[in-house]
Amino acid sequence: MIIDVSNFIDGETREVSFSEKVLIPENYCVDNNADVKVVGEISNEKGKFHFTGNVLASLCLNCDLCLKPFYVELKFIIDEIFSDDFSEVDSENDFFHFSDKKINLAEAIISGILFNIPMKAVCSDNCKGLCGVCGHNLNEGDCQCDKTYVNPKFEKLKALFEESEEEV
Numbered sequence: 613m614i615i616d617v618s619n620f621i622d623g624e625t626r627e628v629s630f631s632e633k634v635l636i637p638e639n640y641c642v643d644n645n646a647d648v649k650v651v652g653e654i655s656n657e658k659g660k661f662h663f664t665g666n667v668l669a670s671l672c673l674n675c676d677l678c679l680k681p682f683y684v685e686l687k688f689i690i691d692e693i694f695s696d697d698f699s700e701v702d703s704e705n706d707f708f709h710f711s712d713k714k715i716n717l718a719e720a721i722i723s724g725i726l727f728n729i730p731m732k733a734v735c736s737d738n739c740k741g742l743c744g745v746c747g748h749n750l751n752e753g754d755c756q757c758d759k760t761y762v763n764p765k766f767e768k769l770k771a772l773f774e775e776s777e778e779e780v
C-alpha cells in the first residue's frame with residue numbers, strides 16, 4: 613500500500629492499484645487480515661497528494677447471532693489528502709501524514725474499513741442463532757432442549773404462579 617512519490621511532479625496524476633492483505637487492529641475475528649483491493653489515482657496538488665479510489669475489502673467477522681466467523685465484502689470509496697507538512701497535520705485539517713516521500717495508504721484504508729463494518733453483522737438472513745439454553749448453534753440442527761425454558765430470573769415468579777394454581 614506504499615506509493616513512492618519521490619519523482620512525482622506538481623500536477624501529475626498516476627494510476628494506482630494494490631491487492632494486499634491489511635491487518636485490522638481490532639479483534640473482530642479469528643483472522644484479523646483483510647484482503648484489500650484498491651484501484652484509484654493519486655495527484656500531486658502543489659506538494660500535497662490527493663488520493664481517490666475504490667476499495668474492495670474482504671474480512672472476517674463473527675456473526676452476532678451464532679458467533680461463527682464469516683466473511684463479508686465491503687465496498688467503499690476513499691478520498692483523502694496526504695501531506696508531509698507536520699504543521700498542517702492537526703485536528704482541524706483532515707490530512708493523513710506521510711514522510712520520506714512514501715505514502716502508505718494502509719491507515720486510510722483501515723479507517724475506511726472500520727467505518728464501514730456493519731453495526732449488526734449476521735452470517736446469513738436465515739441465521740437461527742444459538743440455543744438460549746445449551747448454546748448449540750441451531751444452524752447445525754436442533755438440540756434436545758426444552759424451548760419453553762424460563763430464564764432463571766423468572767423461575768421464582770413461575771413457582772409462585774404454580775403455587776397459587778395448586779391452591780385453587
Ligand SMILES: [Zn+2]
Binds near residue numbers: 675676677678680741
Ligand atoms: Zn450466524
Ligand SMILES: [Zn+2]
Binds near residue numbers: 747755
Ligand atoms: Zn439447546
